[in-house]
Amino acid sequence: MIKxxxxxxxxxxxxxxxxxxxxxxxxxxxxxxxxxxxxxxxxNLPGEYEVSLTPIDSRxxxxxxxxxxxxxxxxxxxxxxxxxxxxxxxxxxxxxxxxSAIIKTYQMVVVxxxxxxxxxxxxxxxxxxxxxxxxxxxxxxxxxxxxxxxKQAIRQINFGxxxxxxNIVEPTLIKRGDxxxxxxxxxxxxxxxxGEAMMDGTKGQLIKIKNQNxxxxxxxxxxxxxxxxxxx
Numbered sequence: 001m002i003k004x005x006x007x008x009x010x011x012x013x014x015x016x017x018x019x020x021x022x023x024x025x026x027x028x029x030x031x032x033x034x035x036x037x038x039x040x041x042x043x044n045l046p047g048e049y050e051v052s053l054t055p056i057d058s059r060x061x062x063x064x065x066x067x068x069x070x071x072x073x074x075x076x077x078x079x080x081x082x083x084x085x086x087x088x089x090x091x092x093x094x095x096x097x098x099x100s101a102i103i104k105t106y107q108m109v110v111v112x113x114x115x116x117x118x119x120x121x122x123x124x125x126x127x128x129x130x131x132x133x134x135x136x137x138x139x140x141x142x143x144x145x146x147x148x149x150x151k152q153a154i155r156q157i158n159f160g161x162x163x164x165x166x167n168i169v170e171p172t173l174i175k176r177g178d179x180x181x182x183x184x185x186x187x188x189x190x191x192x193x194x195g196e197a198m199m200d201g202t203k204g205q206l207i208k209i210k211n212q213n214x215x216x217x218x219x220x221x222x223x224x225x226x227x228x229x230x231x232x
Contacts, residue, residue: 025061025062025063025064026064026065026069028058028060030069031062031087032053032056032099034070034071034087035053035071035085035101037071038071038085042073043078043103044077045078045079045103045105046105048105048106048107049105049106050103050105051101051102051103052102052103052104054099056097056099062089062095063092063093065090065092065095067089069087069089070088070089070090071086072087073085073086079103080104080105080135081103082101083100083101083102084098084099084100084101085098086098086099087099104133105133106131106132106134107131107134107141108129108130108131108143109129109131109134109141109143110127110142110143110144110147110148110162111127111128111129111132111160111161111162112126112127112128112157112158112159112160112161112163113125113126113128113159114126114159115158115159116153116157117153118153118155118156119152119153119154120152120153121151121152121171122148122149122150122151122168123149123150124145127148127149127163129143129145139164140164140165140166141163141165142163142165147165148165151168151169152168152170152172153168154167154169155167169202170202170203170204171203172200172201173203173222174197174200174201174222174228175200176197176198177196178196179195179197180196180197180209180226180227180228181193181195181226182194182211182218182220182230183228183230184229184231185231194211194213195209195211195212195220195228196209196212197209198210201222201228202222203222203223203224204222206219206220206221207220207221207228208220209228
């Protein structure tokens with residue numbers, strides 16, 4: 001009876017001694033939380049964003065880290081789309097793994113409510129502001145109606161398209177050969193003369209105008225259709 005009791009105690013010691021206790025593993029949830037915090041602290045994108053983490057393999061067992069985990073990237077830049085973020089333990093049984101995240105960004109942008117043709121003037125009736133997922137390449141998208149209203153499309157743009165500022169220009173207000181009024185102010189006096197545009201011009205552009213009275217070619221600023229200004 002004594003021998004059996006001694007054997008039982010010996011087995012119990014072997015099973016429950018700390019040297020043979022099951023190793024505590026780092027929870028996958030804690031790793032994912034570190035990744036989310038790292039993204040939140042380093043993301044530099046306009047508007048709102050959404051993060052989807054690729055689940056860590058459930059079979060992976062990593063020793064629990066004594067100190068806080070460290071997340072990192074190779075260049076400390078978080079971009080839209082799929083990105084890789086490392087997590088490492090720097091103390092005890094050191095380890096490191098790489099996690100994958102998909103980042104989507106959303107922004108209030110100007111979109112077309114109807115298609116426009118090349119050369120067409122975009123009006124308020126063409127436009128709306130909507131929350132859209134932004135593509136992963138950088139582009140200068142319009143975020144305010146005033147940025148695109150009364151501008152001219154340089155190509156055909158389909159319904160529902162997010163408007164990029166690279167696809168619009170100031171409309172041509174004066175075309176070559178147009179008859180225009182030249183407005184000039186001298187010593188507080190306003191003088192108006194007739195002229196002919198020698199080139200196309202947009203608002204605020206300096207263009208060449210032929211004074212029909214003197215035949216001189218002058219430079220004048222486009223004010224609106226049919227009107228240019230000369231400041232002496």
